[in-house]
C-alpha cells in the first residue's frame with residue numbers, strides 16, 4: 001500500500017503538552033496557543049481536560065479556556081472527560097469531540113484514573129452515551145499501548161481487549177498511544193493492528209511520545225499501514241504527570257516537515273507553526289524541543305543577522 005495522500009493532525013499541545021508544566025500557564029497564554037495553532041492551519045486541536053484539578057492543577061481553568069477561544073469554522077476542538085462530572089463541566093464549552101482515556105495496562109489505569117480498566121470502561125459508558133446523544137463525537141485513547149512505566153511489557157492482546165471494549169460502548173475513534181515513547185516501528189504496528197481489528201482505518205490514530213527518539217519512525221510505520229490520523233504536540237511540549245520521565249509527544253513541526261518531504265498533505269503552514277511553538281516556549285522560558293523548529297529558528301536568526309550586517313555596511 002502506498003502512503004496516504006493526506007494526513008490529519010490533532011495538535012494536543014494545549015492539553016497533553018501543557019498539563020505537564022509545573023508552573024501555572026495563564027489562561028490567556030493557553031488561548032493564544034490555540035489561536036496560533038488554528039492560524040497555522042491546524043483543523044483539530046485538543047484544548048484542555050475536564051479532570052480533577054487536584055490531580056492535574058494545570059487544567060483547572062478548562063472552562064475559561066474553552067469560553068475564551070475565538071472559534072474558527074472547520075476547526076474541531078476536543079477535550080478530555082474521564083467521567084460524567086467531566087462531561088458536565090465540558091458541555092457549556094461546546095466541545096466538538098470528547099476524549100475518554102483508558103489504559104492497556106492495569107497499573108497505569110490505577111495511577112492515572114484511580115480505577116481498573118474494567119471500571120474505567122463502565123465509567124465511560126454513560127459518558128459516551130450522553131455525548132453521542134448531544135451529537136458530540138467520542139474519541140477513545142488507549143494509553144500505554146506499547147509499554148507501561150509501572151508494568152513494563154504490554155501485550156497486543158491487552159491492546160486488543162481495550163479497543164474491543166471501547167467499540168462495544170460506542171466509542172467512535174480509537175487512538176493508540178505510546179505514552180512513554182518506548183515503541184519501535186514493528187511493535188507499534190502490532191498495537192495499531194489491534195485497534196484496526198475493531199475500528200476502520202479512518203477512525204484510528206497514532207499518539208507517540210518521543211522519549212527514545214522513535215516517534216517519526218513509528219509514524220512512518222503506521223503510514224505504511226494507511227493510518228492517516230496522528231496526535232502531535234507543537235514544540236514537542238509535554239509528557240504525562242503519571243508517566244514520569246516520558247518526554248513530550250512528537251513535535252508537530254517535525255511531523256509536518258517529514259510529511260511535507262513525503263508529499264503528504266496536512267494543510268499546515270510550517271512557518272506559522274514554528275511561530276506558534278516559539279511563542280509558547282518563550283512563555284515557558286525554554287526553546288522548542290522540535291529539531292525542525294530549532295533549525296528554522298536558527299536559519300531565521302542568521303538571515304536576520306546577515307540582513308542587519310548588510311544594512312549597517314557603509315554605502316560605497
Ligand code: HMG
Nearest residue numbers: 050051052055082085086101112113114141143177179240
Ligand atoms: P478520584 O479521586 O478517584 O475521583 O479521581 P472521585 O470520583 O473519588 O472524586 C474525587 C474528587 O475529585 C471529588 O472532589 C470530585 O468531585 C472531584 P472532592 O469531593 O474531593 O472535592 N472530581 C472532579 N473534579 C473535576 N472534574 C472531574 C472530576 N471528577 C472527580 N472530572 C479521576 C478520578 C478520574 C477524577 C482522577 O483520577 C483524574 O482526574 N485523573 C485524570 C488524570 C489525568 O488527567 N491524566 C493525564 C491525562 S491522560 C494522558 O495524558 C494520556 C493520554 O494523553 C495518552 C498518552 O499521552 O499516551 C490520553
Ligand code: MG
Nearest residue numbers: 016179207249
Ligand atoms: Mg500524550
